[in-house]
Amino acid sequence: MTNTDNFFKVGTIVNTHGIRGEVKIMAITDFAEERFQKGASLFIDTKQGRVPVTVKSSRLHKNAWLVLFDGVSNINEIEKYKGDDVYVEGNSRPELGDDEYYYDEIIDSEVVDLSGNHIGIVKEIMTTGANDVWIVKREGQSDALIPLIDDVVKEINVNDKLITIDVLEGLLD
Incomplete structure (x- = not known):
């Protein structure tokens, strides 16, 4: 895994979904709707390094998020990321109120x-x-x-x- 300083894990790609390149992400964030909204910038942490991706579409399905990234059109382009963690850059985390914690x-x-x-x-x-x-x-x-x-x-x-x-x-x- 790469250095995660100033990056925060928001989920793990646990599987692919269908043949069009959607991935199933188990979220570990209170802000899943915001994290996986269209246009959101994320990073997939691979053995080769951190890969920046942009969310094209997402939807909640059976307690997991089905996410499609820009530029991905089929399962073969995304299957290699199965099991990899998904991060957000630290400076994109919103400030929390009192008695709220990440x-x-x-x-x-x-x-x-x-x-x-x-x-x-x-x-x-x-x-x-x-x-x-x-x-x-x-x-x-x-x-x-x-x-x-x-x-x-x-x-x-x-x-x-x-x-x-x-x-x-x-x-x-």
Whole structure:
């Protein structure tokens, strides 16, 4: 993989779709509609380097985005990118409001309880509709599911990658 400084992963090309060159992208961004809108500039991260692409069209289909890039007219031109990650350049990320965070600011953050005891590391984020759920990897235990709600998540420090939660009864069972 190439250097990703100032580039942020927004998804992975998991498959092709049809014969016209569409790809199926599993998005990992809160801004999927914006990221994959017509005219959006993206970068496919390949073993040979980063390939700039422009979105020609996109649509949401079964929890994935079907995207066609400019200049691609058939499956043979795009199949080689299957499994590659898709990035956006950092300076094209919009500023977020207070209490809003990009996934990459949360992933790999340490989670501690109110007393500062280590619980685990955020390894993945699930978007459930009502609120996000953080999947926290714990040593020697099953993963914990932490809902992103005010009653549980008390402090998020993106600079130190440290999240403090209130462990409500049953939360870590």
